[in-house]
Amino acid sequence: MRRNREHTGRAVGEATAFPAAPASLAARSPEAACGCPAREPGEGAGWGTRLAALLAVCGVGLLFVMVVAAALPVLLRPGPGWPLEWLWQPYEGHFGILPMCLGSLALATFALCAGWPLALGLCCWLLTEEARAARPLARLTGGLIRFMTTIPTVVYGFAAVFLLTPLVRTALGGTGMCLFAAGVMLTLLILPTMVLVLEAGLAPRLERLCPWGQALGFSRLDLLRLFVLPKAGRNLAAAAVLGFGRAVGDTLIPLMLAGNATHVPGGLTESLRTLTAHMALVTANEVGGAAYNSLFVAGLVLLLVNAGASLALRRLGARSGTRGGAGS
Amino acid sequence: MNIAARVCGLHVSFGARHVLREVDFCAPAVGVTVLAGRSGSGKTTLLRALNRLNETLPQCRTTGRVELDLGQGLESVYAGPDARPRPLNEIRRLVGMVFQTPDVLPVSVARNIALPLKVVAGVPAAETEERVRRALMDVGLWDEVADRLDLPAERLSGGQQQRLCLARALALDPAVLLLDEPTASLDVRAAAGIEELLLRLAARYPLIVVSHSPEQAVRLAARLVVLSRGRVRHVLEKGSVDAAALAALLGEDE
């Protein structure tokens, strides 16, 4: 610290070219005629907080480097065991994971198409329900949604295996472990996250309109429908992106409910395998083989999807609600 | 009559907004210097320039010389061509400050004083007990809170909290005391108590007080600095003006 101080003191006096001060410092107080605040002892971050931030960022960096470093060589060498194929037959040397990518996409899209409208309906109802009779139901639903954010996905999966699968089997035939069963449970999983994000976005706008609007005779529903929703495009999109990210990231529900078949799912009642379930199944098997490499490509695809979702969320202005937590 | 604080050519601006222009004044070592002026005349910014608290606000630029007597004669507070100021936290320790709304720390009454003593002044634990008691005695708060030292400080009344802030500043035995409209948020009776306390302290510490009420200014001031729109209009000595005249002075410059 000492050496720096003289350096700045002398330089400020003479109007000589200012040597390249560390970028972050210059940005903070470029021409501070008075003593630069960052110079004082005890001003900057202590080694403890700096180390902690370094640890946190290095954790993320290491994770990305590991996945990319292991996945890239496999991707760039289109040999026999190339993972971007449509056939997963380890014994015949085919290690294509495209069916799994499609499986993940299909499942997440199903969960989004079922979950997003339901979440929007729920959020609108929670914000605009005025009937006295529905007051207890509104409180119950609000409490249930907050409770749902804590329900572990393995408990969702467990209950579904014994409650939903037999129903689906009798109703739709087939093995009961299929896209529909896993999709329904994923919808329940991502519903609370989306409702909370929507509520965080729509509630303040509606409250601002309420006194003025109701004075004019509009009901809260009209206000929401006519004035708030048309301009809440970004918030609605943010909820959808967050829900999609969380649906793609979950492992347990597809592993327990989707049947894990390695083909491209044809219909609602066909079983499929998602990327995450594939990683859970195959990681244990062999190290160094083509199957093992396909895991890292799957991991890379998942990370890219998730990073894309985070960037999209950042542009849409909603922080990815860590309250709702990520898939597990 | 030696001087506690001298400001020459002080210029403070926040981004594009120039708050203080070419401010020059001296504060006597004994007695209360009152900075008077209408709201927006920059008196609070001037007060904060003395202990460099403006730097906590974004995009602050301060030029000019500010010298305070921190025990070894007048020394500059800002780094300048030939000036070598003390570390910032040491300057702020020696320049005690009390804000308009009492800002007690979210801890117990005793710890409100003990924590700064331990962390800032590095006073050993054995001594803090005694210094806390002495500080509370100075501000006449000891008999009221002697039995409630472990109560959260927020439970005290407005006047008591302001006295606690004053006691906290005094405990660090400052060289100068800055008070930013200390009685603005208090009822009349508590305000009178604080004013009487300030006059008593004026004998021991140089006080610089910002006040918006002419009556209070005249009652307290040994020297009166009248500010308007960021410039010093008049510097008046004690007794050279009464409350009505001061009110007129404040009114005329707008």
Add this chain to the structure above:
Amino acid sequence: MKARRFSAVSGHSFLRWLLRGCALILCLSVGGLLAFLLFRGLPALGTRLFFGDVPALEALLGRQAVWDGLWPACAGTACLVGLTVLLAVFPGVGCGLYLAEFAPPRRAARIRLAMDILAGTPSIVMGLFGFTLILFLRHTFWPGVNTSLLLAAACLALLVLPVLVTATCEALEAVPPGLRTTALALGFTRRQAARHILLPAAAPGIRGGVILALGRAAEDTAVIMLTGVVANAGLPAGLGAKFEALSFSIFYTAAQYQSQEELLRGFGAALVLLLLASGLLACARLLEARFRRRWQGEA
């Protein structure tokens, strides 16, 4: 005139009933799920669920191995979650403090982006990361290392890190700025102010974040599946040993229960994990409500 009003009202009520329908769908489905779990799980609750046929005291003290009870899994989850929070608290709170107090704007934005991406990372990728890390270490300079409680806790710590960082950051931003000015005016340096005044003031919010992280670590299965959890390991014996966990035993039972008794134990385990997770959220919300009421004064 009358027709128009009628269509407005009917259009109106149809929409209202549609919205109410959504709420009913949610209540019925989740209510049904929970009722099913409670109906099948409640009868299983009891000492037999946790300790099998081993007397409770013997099992608790670990003198006798419990083979067909949940106690080893519960002990495993407790140790895992404790170790995870222990590993995650320092980087989490420290990074949150650095972000709220000291980070220059550009660097702060980069760290926030990294935390957002980490928050969204699927946990199975974290498990793969842990598994590969162990293999890498074994082949290079630490051949003795193995998938274990410590590895699982480290990967979980990385997973719950964003929860802690965000909670700390928000708690520090919720502290009124006047407090920071007061501390500086008293002569505290920024570092002393952060350590002695701001952190204690934000402590309840941070504690809420820690409890959320606890819940998140207890519910996770995908990470530990690849980093050292096994079906039968008895009580956790040291950082380097394999361990059992409640969430994994639920998954294991769902896939391969051999007898009705094992199935009942699975339902009991699911109920226990559900109560644990919701209990943790309840006190996290309690803490946060008290913290908010103290600073912002709203309920």
Add this chain to the structure above:
Amino acid sequence: MQRFLMALACLAFSASAALAADSLDAFKGQKGTLDIAGGTAHIPVMKEAARRIMAANPDIRITVAGGGSGVGVQKAGEGLVQIGNTGRALKETEIQKYGLVSFPFAIDGVAVAVNPGNPVSGLSKAQLKDIFAGKITNWKDVGGADAAISLYVREDGSGTRETFEERALNKGSSAAGANVVNSNGAMKTAIAQDPNAVGYVGIGHLDKSIRGLSVDGMAPSQENAANGSYTVTRLLYMNTKGEPQGLTRAFVDYIYSPDGKEIVAGAGYIPYEKK
């Protein structure tokens, strides 16, 4: 006379107890942990052995994990576990790469299993091959009820799968649309719940919740598997990296001891004599 019989009985009992006791003596002074992973068919045997050993000597800690034969080879090879179980013979590449040593300890047939409610009692290998290749998709084509066949297969690394596809399907492969379950236990659970299910498990896992089908007239039972009249069989192997020492050696010997054989038979397998 009774007294004499009583004496004989208790003598025999004490002898077997003594016998059993001495096979546990090997663990008297031992300490430390032993990790076992791999073949899911072995789990009942491993778990019961671990239970008895840990009951005899609480200082020993034995952990049992499943995962399938692939896991057994890989984890034992990487040294992550001391004993890696496989439901199939090791491949040459695996022996070279990891230097594993095999200890076959039981014979286990792989039976085609269906839900008890399924009227079908037997299938030919040709029918079996078409079913698992996805060509036959309805039970009525093979004499069952008119319902779609729901196929269940094991994950890729499973020894049971490899043996089944090699021996029963004459190196046929399974349809891509089949549901994948990752252990014998999971296969049994799935078949027990789905009336139209068909899959394959080790004969040791056959119990009243599922029913084994005869293949080409061969009835699936351990005796037939032992005397060769049921050909779809494989051995259950314990594999270690290099020659086992200490606790691992003691565990392997314990499985071959009479007490161990009793556990193996109790789990529904035929103990296999180490040559």
